[in-house]
Amino acid sequence: MNVLQVSVWRGAGEGAYQSYEVPRHESQTVLDVVTHIQRHLDATLSYRFACRVGMCGSCAMTVNGIARWTCRTHVSKVAPDGRIEIAPLANLPLVKDLVADMRSFFDKWATARGSFVPTATRRDKFATVKPDSAERKAIDVAIECIGCGVCYSSCDVVAWRPDYLGPAALNRAYTLVQDGRDGARLERLAAVAGDAGCHACHTHMSCAERCPKKIAPTASIAGLKREVSRALLKGEL
């Protein structure tokens, strides 16, 4: 079969799926398919990508019902029968076609205090983090997050309660809580300890199953629960 039958979400709010036929190629990715449609069949199709090599996190979409990074998702793996349905990421407002509005996703990183707060000045020596320390090892995989939103789009709790901070923001917060150079540990724990923070996670594991970088936000969230409990017992929060 040399042609793919592709169904793509078009429009914003009131949209519908539209069908396209796309030539099939060896090693073709889902992003290649979307790009073919935009370049050769309908120039008005909106979508987002940048690096095409799994680094920028901008190309995530829903492919046959599952959130994926499309630049590293091969058609042969997800659509062996040649049928693909492509939609924007779930759990986010829609801008148009395949472009989700990521503002709420990144606003929650800020709410979870997802930025490093330095304690050293430019006159201090470089702070060192020992690669074999327990704190560093605990976040070895978690620091590889590319902010793609796949976990957020796959999380049932985000769907149920839109104020939930979500797996990516909480994973980021945990990497900073484990960083001895950071100066906002207690503020960050306070930011993630509320009803919409780490305790809202129901450990469904969809985030860990779907993350393209093999990160387990569930483990980071469990780590945050432990750190929040310890801080409460010590009377720090």
Ligand code: SF4
């Ligand atoms: S483990 Fe928690 S954060 Fe991850 S998908 Fe499930 S409820 Fe969401």
Ligand code: SF4
């Ligand atoms: S944790 Fe994984 S799925 Fe979630 S934003 Fe980061 S890289 Fe993407």
Ligand code: FES
């Ligand atoms: S285009 Fe950058 S991760 Fe896919």
